Amino acid sequence: MSDLELTVNGHSYDVRGARVGISLAQVLREELGMTGTKIACNEGHCGACTVQIDGVPTLSCITLAHAVEGEVTTIEGLREHPLVDAFVQADAVQCGFCTPGQVVSAAALVAANPTPTVDEIRHHMAGNICRCGTYPRIEEAILHWRD
Template sequence: MLVPERGGAVVPVTVVLCVNGERHEFEIDPLERLADVLRDRIGLVGTKVGCGEGACGACAVLLDGRAVASCLLAVGSAAGHRIETIEGLSRDGLTPLQEAFIAADALQCGFCTPGQIVAATGLLRAEPAPTRAAVRQAMSGNICRCGCYPKIEQAILSCSGGDG
């Protein structure tokens, strides 16, 4: 996307986002990070920012159903796409996957958990019965500094139709 400039200054453009089924319109620098817009302008702070470099998965959101790192995505690039955050997933109460995380004790500090849930939701929507190997592969971009990996894997597999 072209960024209009006058004398080197970024000129805000109108960006319309569809987040959790709701329309949000901003006059904004289209290169602002989606993660920051979600957190600071819309107030959806369930999306965490850890590394800010696409390496930890804490900022995962679903873009047209696919998990992406919102810290790497310019808000202008997200316009016209369907964005789902952890708040949208649990709008009607905890999802079975969230319940499974609790049942499996798959979190400690919880910082990574929204990103884990978002990524796993994207996986299970695309592949309802993943193998254990497929779960590991799909979740490989989500870091848990508390080391809850075995329990996270167990929680996801308990919600899948796969044989593990």
């Protein structure tokens, strides 16, 4: 057990007695109640657990919470991002399980490159798997996120 300080969505949190080896995804969901971050494969393969650390998309299921040094942004911190509406408008959500990770990844992309090409979108989003196959609609949402 070891205390843990995290900055998430602009707020500082002290997590008392976090067990050593706990993942960032588990801390977010179980200790901080931020269940928007999903855990699917829990092995770093699917992207469902994607958060940003200092703006960089990061797989929180394979990130040790005690090793986090930067500021964490989760889907809860992106509620007002225009991409959320763009996903809805493009009907890019089916079951919705992958959607938080998709939006977190896409937000990092458009922050660095507001007008990505389809190839750039595909390259950047390659780590985010959608079992419902909404990829064309996700691409549409990212292409038109500012409309």
